[in-house]
Amino acid sequence: MAALDGATRGRLLFGGDYNPEQWDRQTWREDVRLMREAGVNLATVGVFSWATLEPRPGARDFGWLDEVLDLLHENGIGVCLATPTASPPPWLGARHPETLPRDENGTVVWYGARNQFCASSPVYREHALGITEALARRYGRHPALRLWHINNEYGTACWCDTTAAHFRTWLRERYGTLEALNEAWGTAFWSQRYDAWEEIIPPRRAQYLRNPAQLLDFRRFTSDALLECFTAERDAVAAHSPEVPVTTNFMPLFAGLDGWRWAAAEDVVSVDLYPEPAAGPEEPGGAAYGALVQDLTRSQARGPWMLMEQAASAVSWREVNQPKPEGLMRLWSLQAVARGADAVCFFQWRQSRQGSEKFHSAMLPHAGERSRTFRQVCELGAELARLAPVTGTEVPAEIAILHDWPAWWAGSQPARPSAAVDYPEILGAWHRALWTGNFACDFAHPEADLGGYRLVVIPQLYLLSDAALDNLVTWVRDGGTLVCGFFTGVADPDDRVREGGMDPRLRRLLGIETVHDWWPLPPGETVRLSDGGTGRLWREDLDLAGAETLAAYAEGELAGRPALTRAGHGAGSAWYVSTLPGHRELAALLAKAAAAAGVAPVLGGLPAGVEAVRRGELLFLLNHGREQVTVPLPDAYRASRDLLTGRVHATEVALGRFGVAALSPTPPTSEGSRT
Secondary structure, eight states: OOOOOHHTTTOOOEEEOGGGGOOOOHHHHHHHHHHHTTTEEEEOOTTTHHHHOOOBBBBBOOHHHHHHHHHHHHHOOOOOOOHHHHSSOOOHHHHHHGOBOOOTTTTOOOOSSSSOTTTOOOOHHHHHHHHHHHHHHHHTTOOOOEEEEOSOOOOOOOOOOHHHHHHHHHHHHHHSSSSHHHHHHTTTTTOOOSGGGGOOOOOOOOOOOOOOOHHHHHHHHHHHHHHHHHHHHHHHHHHHHHHHHEOEETTTTTTTSSSSHHHOSSSSSSEOOOOOTOOOSTTHHHHHHHHHHHHHHHHHHHEEEEEEESSSOOSSSSSSSSOOTTHHHHHHHHHHTTTTTEEEEEEEBBBBSSSSTTTOOOOOOBTTTTTTHHHHHHHHHHEEEEEEEETTOOOOOEEEEOHHHHHHHHHHHHSSTTTOHHHHHHHHHHHHHHTTTTTEEEEEOOOOOTTTTTTESSSOOOOOHHHHHHHHHHHHHHTEEEEEEEOSSSSTTTTTBBBBGGGGHHHHTTTEEEEEEEEEOOTOOOOEEEOOOOEEEEEEEEESSSSSSEEEEESSTTEEEEEEEEETTTTEEEEEEEEEHHHHHHHHHHHHHHHHOOOOOOSSSSSSSSEEEEEETTEEEEEEEESEEEEEEOOOGGTTTETOOEESSSSEEEEOOOOOOEEEOOOOOOOBBOO
16 A cells, blocks of 8 residues: 655645635636645545536536646655545435434434435435546546545544444444344343344433443444445545555544554544644644544554644634734644644635635635745744754654543443543543643554563553553563553443453453442542642542552542552553543653663753753754744764754754744754854
8 A cells, every 4th residue: 555655756735725616717826826836745635525526417517626736746846635425415315305314302413504414315325436536537537646644533423223224233343143243242231132223223312311332332433334435436546546545534632533543444544633722823722632543553553643624823613713823824834744644734725705714724825825824834944944854754752542442432432430521631630731741652552562661651541452461561570661541441342341340351450459439529620639730530549469559549429549650560560540640740740750661862951941852863942932042962963954944053942932943853964053
C-alpha cells in the first residue's frame, strides 16, 4: 500500500479544502494566483460536491471539475480528491427516503444539512459507490492527483429497520448462536432472553435502562458498518490508482469510531483539529488538547500523519467565536509538524459567502488578500517550505498511554458508580501531566507489543480483554514500569464485571488483595492525601497484598486507607492511582515513575509554557506564552541552526510570544548570525 511520503514528494503539504463550485471561473483563476503566493501545494477538492457532480440520478457533470484539476496542475498544486458521499444530494433522500437515517426514537433525520445517510442502506451504498467509481475512472490517472479522500468525518449512526437487519447479521457473525449471544449479553437479567434472531433490534429508546452489552455491541457494529462503507470506496479508487494513498479524516478524540481498527484500513491517517476550548483560543488547554490529538493520530498512523482540517482563525459553532490572536495559528500548525504531521491543511481555502459555515474562518477570508489572516497564511507557507528536511521523520517516545475505544464506550454508559467520571477528561489530565513535563509519549492499544517502551500508563480502561491483561503482566515482569489509574480492569469485553471487581491478574500485578468498594466523590469535592496532595472524582477502599503505600487518604470515610501504591516485580514495577490527583501532583508522580523507568524528558528545566519536541534530528521549541523567554540549549544543540529563520544559536535561544524554533544540530554550511 502507498504511504504519505508518496504524496509529499519530500516536502510538507500545505493547503486546505477548496470548493470551487461555490465560485465563478474568474474567481478560480484568482484563487490559483493567491494559492501560489501563499505556498499552497495541495488542495482538497470535491468533499461536498455530489449535487453539482450529479444534479439528478445518473446525469453526471464533470466538465467543471476537469477545468479545476487541470488549472491546479498547471500551477503546480496537487489535488487531494474527495469522494462526495458524506453529503448526498436532495434527490437521493426525496426519491429514496429509506437512505435517510433514523434516530433512537425512530424519527427520520431529513436532508437539508449533511451526513444524512444510513450506512446500512443498500441504496445509499449503491449510489455512493457509483459516483465514487465514476470519479476514480475519470481522475485515477490525473497528474494532479496526490491523495484520495473518502467521504468526510464519518460518524453518522442509524436505528432504522435496515440497520436492524444489518445488526443481526453482524451479531450472527460475532456470536454464531443465540445461546452465545444471550450469554454474552447477560439476558437472564430483566427477562431479556432472545428466542429468535428476528427479535433483536438496535438499542432504541426504551422504558428504562437498556442492556449495557447490547449498547456496547451496537457501538462496535456502527463503527464497523461505517468502515464497510469506507473500505468499499477505498477499494474502488485503489483499483484505478493503486499507487495513490487513500485517507479519510477523523474527528479528534471522537467516540463514534474504533480508531485503531479504522487506522489499519487507511494508507494515510488524517484528523481535523479544532483545539480552541469554549473559553476562547487563548485558554492554555488548547495547546495541551492539540498535543494529545496529535500524539494519538501519530500513534494510529505509526509514523507521519496529516492534519486535514484546522481553522485559520475563528470557528462558527461555539456560542462566542473569537479569532485567533496573532501568531497562534502559526504556533499550533508548527506544533502539529513537531509532533509528526507531514501535512498542514485548513478548512477552508476561501471563506464562503453563503451557507451554514460562512462565518467559519478561511485561509483567504472575507477581508481578502490584504487581511491579517492571509498574511499569516503566506508566512506559514514559507516556513513550512523551509522545514522540508523533517518530512518522513519520526518522533521517538519511550512512554505509551494505553487507550481503547470499546473501553471508553463501556465505561461511559449510564448506571455506573459516578456520572461525573468522564473518560476524555481523565485521558486529557494524564496526557497533560506528561506534556507539561516535556515527556514524549505515544498511544497504544492494550494488546499491542509494548516492548519498545519503558513506561506504560493507563489513565483508565474500565474494560480489558484477557489478551490485554496477559500482555501487561508479561511486560511488567519483563522489567516494565506501569502506572495504572482507577476503575481499570473492572469488566471483560462483554461488559461482565470481573471476579472481585478488578481482574485477579491485575490485582496481583498491582499488589492489591481486595477492592472493597468504589467510593466516588461528588462533583467539585476533593479529598486530602497524606503526601500533601489532593484527589478528586474517585476513591477506592483497598486492601493491599505486597504493594507499598505511597500516599493514603487523609480524611473522610477512607482516612488512613491507601490511595497511591507501588508494587515491585523484579526489575519491573506497577503503580496504582485510586483517585485523580491535581495536575501538579499527577505530573510529579508520573515524572517520578518515568525516572524510575529510566525515561528522561525531551528537555528539562524549561520556562513555564515552553514545549520541547524532538522529531528526527530537529529539536522544536514552542512558547505557548505571551512573554519572551530564553531557553538554554543542551550540548547537542549548541551552535544549531533554526530552520525557520536561518539564524545560528550558540548556547541559548530567545522565543517571543507564541514563538517557535526548529533547531538542527548540524552546523550550518554558510555564515549566519549568532545568538
